[in-house]
Amino acid sequence: MELKFYGAAGEVTGSMHLLDTGNDRILFDCGMFQGRRKESAEKNKNFSLDRSKITNLVLSHAHIDHSGRIPMLTEKEFSGRIVTTRPTKGALEYMLLDSGHIQESDAQYLNYKSLRSFLYNQEQNKQQQGMTNKEKADIKKLLKKSPYELDTLAIEKLQKAHGLEIVTPLYTMEQARQSLTYIDGYPFGTPVTIGKDTTVKFYVAGHILGSAFSLVTVKQADRTVRILYTGDVGRFGKPIIKDPTLVFDEEDRDIDLLITESTYGDREHDPVKDLGESLKKVLISTFKRGGSVIIPSFAYGRTQEIIYILHELYDSGQVPRKPIYVDSPLASNLTTVFGEHPESYDEDTHKTFLEKGLNPFYFDKIKFVETVEESMRLNRDETPHVVISASGMCEAGRILHHLRHKIHDAKNTILLVGYMAQHTLGRRIEELGTGIVNGENSQEPPEVKILGKTYPLKARVEKIGGFSAHGDKHELERIIAGSNLNVKRIGIVHGEAPQSEAFSKRLQELGYDTFIPAPGDTITI
Numbered sequence: 001m002e003l004k005f006y007g008a009a010g011e012v013t014g015s016m017h018l019l020d021t022g023n024d025r026i027l028f029d030c031g032m033f034q035g036r037r038k039e040s041a042e043k044n045k046n047f048s049l050d051r052s053k054i055t056n057l058v059l060s061h062a063h064i065d066h067s068g069r070i071p072m073l074t075e076k077e078f079s080g081r082i083v084t085t086r087p088t089k090g091a092l093e094y095m096l097l098d099s100g101h102i103q104e105s106d107a108q109y110l111n112y113k114s115l116r117s118f119l120y121n122q123e124q125n126k127q128q129q130g131m132t133n134k135e136k137a138d139i140k141k142l143l144k145k146s147p148y149e150l151d152t153l154a155i156e157k158l159q160k161a162h163g164l165e166i167v168t169p170l171y172t173m174e175q176a177r178q179s180l181t182y183i184d185g186y187p188f189g190t191p192v193t194i195g196k197d198t199t200v201k202f203y204v205a206g207h208i209l210g211s212a213f214s215l216v217t218v219k220q221a222d223r224t225v226r227i228l229y230t231g232d233v234g235r236f237g238k239p240i241i242k243d244p245t246l247v248f249d250e251e252d253r254d255i256d257l258l259i260t261e262s263t264y265g266d267r268e269h270d271p272v273k274d275l276g277e278s279l280k281k282v283l284i285s286t287f288k289r290g291g292s293v294i295i296p297s298f299a300y301g302r303t304q305e306i307i308y309i310l311h312e313l314y315d316s317g318q319v320p321r322k323p324i325y326v327d328s329p330l331a332s333n334l335t336t337v338f339g340e341h342p343e344s345y346d347e348d349t350h351k352t353f354l355e356k357g358l359n360p361f362y363f364d365k366i367k368f369v370e371t372v373e374e375s376m377r378l379n380r381d382e383t384p385h386v387v388i389s390a391s392g393m394c395e396a397g398r399i400l401h402h403l404r405h406k407i408h409d410a411k412n413t414i415l416l417v418g419y420m421a422q423h424t425l426g427r428r429i430e431e432l433g434t435g436i437v438n439g440e441n442s443q444e445p446p447e448v449k450i451l452g453k454t455y456p457l458k459a460r461v462e463k464i465g466g467f468s469a470h471g472d473k474h475e476l477e478r479i480i481a482g483s484n485l486n487v488k489r490i491g492i493v494h495g496e497a498p499q500s501e502a503f504s505k506r507l508q509e510l511g512y513d514t515f516i517p518a519p520g521d522t523i524t525i
Contacts, residue, residue, distance in 0.1 A: 001218065001225060001525040003257070005517040006049070007031055008494040012263055012421050013065040014043060015494060019227065021218050024055035024195030028214065028229045028259070032068025032099070034395055035423040044069060044170055052077040056194045059084040059183075060231025061211035062091035062300055068099050071171040074179040082183040083192055085202050087210025087341045089185030091300055094333040098299075100176030102396050103169035110167045112143055112150050113452060115159055148372050188212065189249075201252065206234025206244035207469050208301030209337065209344055213245060215252050225525060226252065228487075230260045232494070233471040233479055237272040239308050240338070240360070242346050244471070246483040255487045257525050258480065262495030263419055263470040265503025270466035276309050276318075278464045282415055283319045286460075287384045291411030294459075296399045296426055298392035299331035301469050302418055304338050306388055308360050312352070315363070325378055327369040327398050328390040335361045335368075379405040392418050394425035403429075404450045412459040417467035422496060425450065433461020473503060481510055490514045491523070 001021050007014030007029075014033035019026040033043040051073060059082055060066055070082065070092075084092075119139045124131055143158075145151045159166050186192050191199040197219040202212035214229045236243045270278065286293050297303045303326065313319045326332060338361060342354060353360040369375050375398050378387065389399040406412045407429075414433070420426035425448070432446040445456040471479070480487060490512050492500045504514045517523065 002522050003227070003259075003491075003525060004522040005491075005493065005519060007033065007043075007519070008065070008261075009517045009519045009521065010497060010500070011035075012419070012494050012496060013040075015060075015066045015231075016069070017229070017259065017493070018049065018054075019216065021195060021198055024198060025053050026194055026198065026216065027054050027057040027073075029060055029066045029231065030057055030069045030073050031066040032064050034065055034393060035421055037395075039423070041170070044072075047072045049073075050077075051075075052079070054078060054080055056080040057082045058194060058200050058214050058216065058229070059088060060205070060214055060229065061208055062088045062095050063208065063232070063298065064095065064099055066231065067092060067095065070096060070182075071100065071175040071179040074182050075171065075175055078182070080182075082179075083194055083200060084183065084185060085210045085212050086185035086187060087337065087344060088212070089183050089210075090337045090340060091210060091334055092183055093180055094330055094337070095300065096176040096179060097173055098330040100169075100171055100173035103171055104173060106396060107167045107169040108150055108152055108155070109451075111152075111155050111159060114164060114167075115155055115162075116140065116143060118162060118164060119158075148376070191217075201249075203245040203248060204242050204344075205231055206236070206238070206242060207232040208234070209241055209304075209341060215248070217252070225256050226254060227257045227259070227525070228255045228485070230258070230479065232261050232263070232469070233476055234469055235269065235272060235471050235475055236478070238469075239305055240346065240349050241344050244475075244479060246479070248484055253484055253486055255485055257489050257491065258485075258487045259491045259493060260476065260480070261470070262476065262492045262500045262503040264468065264472045265476060265492070265495050265499035265501075265506075267465075267472055267499070268474065269468055269472040270464065272466055275464065275466045276313060278466065279306075279309055279415075280313055280318055282413060282462050282464070283313070283322075283386070286411075286413040287320050287322060289411040290384060291409065291413060291459075292381075292384055292406060293386045293413045293415050294399075294402050294406050295386065295388045295415045295417060296392055296394045296403075297331070297388050297390060297417060298469075299328050299390040300334045300337075302392060302467065303328070303331040303388055303390070304335055304361055305467065305469075306417065307335070307366065308349075310366075310386070311360060311363050314365055320384075321365050323385045324366045325369050325385060325387050326366065326389075327375050327378060327387055327402065329370065330390060331388070332368040332370070375401065378402075392426070393420050394429065400425075400450055403448075404453070404455055407448060407450070407459050408456050410458045410460070414459050414461050416461065416463040419468055419470060429457065429461060430463060432457050433463075473506065476503060477506065477510075480507065480512070487512065492516045
């Protein structure tokens with residue numbers, strides 16, 4: 001029996017691991033790589049697995065770095081099923097379609113920009129002088145049906161006529177829609193057959209709604225092998241959803257191999273109880289400057305948590321009741337998924353909201369932005385407000401447009417509320433913002449490139465680490481040493497090298513046998 005590591009080995013995105021039992025090939029997650037645009041695009045396109053030989057996919061949760069390449073898996077030759085929890089299945093009905101839309105939109109925009117630049121240069125060379133604004137506007141008009149819609153057919157025709165490279169999407173919305181037909185949702189705690197004498201049972205992971213520890217049991221002639229894949233581990237005491245599981249069924253306690261994430265393997269989070277107070281300070285100071293708070297946020301989990309805490313702060317009168325805009329159609333849809341699964345809520349959420357007949361995610365000052373036109377008007381709104389928008393690492397989506405309109409104004413705040421992977425725009429803003437606070441960038445404001453254009457970073461950058469949905473080093477350790485599990489061997493994935501190495505060292509100090517796989521490594525169980 002072997003396990004091969006294809007993604008999120010030595011990094012934090014692109015989760016994908018393949019278990020070969022001898023009879024079946026079971027895939028753990030099928031995630032998208034995120035980071036440097038060109039490098040990530042190459043990794044995502046390189047789907048090297050033989051789809052026809054994969055029996056089934058076990059999916060830990062719906063975040064795109066764990067699920068985003070599912071449409072590539074199901075595109076051809078795959079004849080298995082995707083096994084996950086019921087809330088995750090509900091979330092994927094929105095998240096994969098949104099991902100397909102982003103792939104299409106990004107490709108269309110890059111083609112538009114490439115062709116527009118080519119036509120600008122062609123016209124300038126013809127005139128041997130700079131272009132007027134009217135001439136530029138005429139070219140843009142040629143390539144657009146309206147101020148908000150590209151003429152993709154005209155763009156493609158002109159690209160072909162001029163021999164320009166055409167960018168194609170990783171997959172389309174239609175391919176994403178087709179992939180949904182492969183997904184089955186199951187309740188927690190119920191064994192599900194995924195291969196010959198092989199089952200999976202889901203335990204609450206506490207990372208986001210529906211996230212699961214996947215306990216795979218393989219019964220062989222002479223022994224039973226148990227593999228526990230954590231996916232992403234949540235925090236303890238966070239609002240809304242239940243804490244990660246510490247008490248496993250008696251028959252599931254002896255684990256031959258544990259595959260665990262290590263995103264924050266050497267770090268400590270701010271206490272959960274301080275989240276509301278930290279958010280309160282950021283809001284009050286920004287509103288006093290007459291500015292707005294821009295929050296890049298994962299659409300699933302983080303957005304709903306921020307809404308929950310804002311609801312509490314507004315209801316208690318602790319902050320000025322400025323408008324709150326959720327500018328992400330995906331986040332709006334996923335908030336309805338939260339509403340459909342109150343069985344996953346923790347006791348506090350039931351007491352604070354549900355037992356009083358209140359919806360945690362809807363109140364009078366919150367507005368869910370629907371159309372592109374509404375979003376564009378909001379970009380230009382200079383009155384104080386809060387914007388929560390995807391994507392969480394600032395790599396795509398409407399958050400890019402809010403940033404380019406607000407990043408150059410010192411009265412505004414960019415509030416980071418989660419992990420920013422290496423080589424993402426979010427990580428660059430975080431690092432440059434830290435430099436401003438420490439006085440390292442005191443001469444001239446640092447510059448940030450957004451959608452191909454450079455902007456000075458003058459807005460204040462704040463970070464609240466406690467919002468992270470990933471457990472810190474103590475919480476990760478608690479899952480292993482503080483639960484009722486007996487673990488023989490531990491593989492450490494989903495972490496940058498310093499985090500994985502620090503967590504591995506700590507577990508070894510506690511007496512555990514650990515290893516850190518590199519991409520492409522295979523181990524024998």
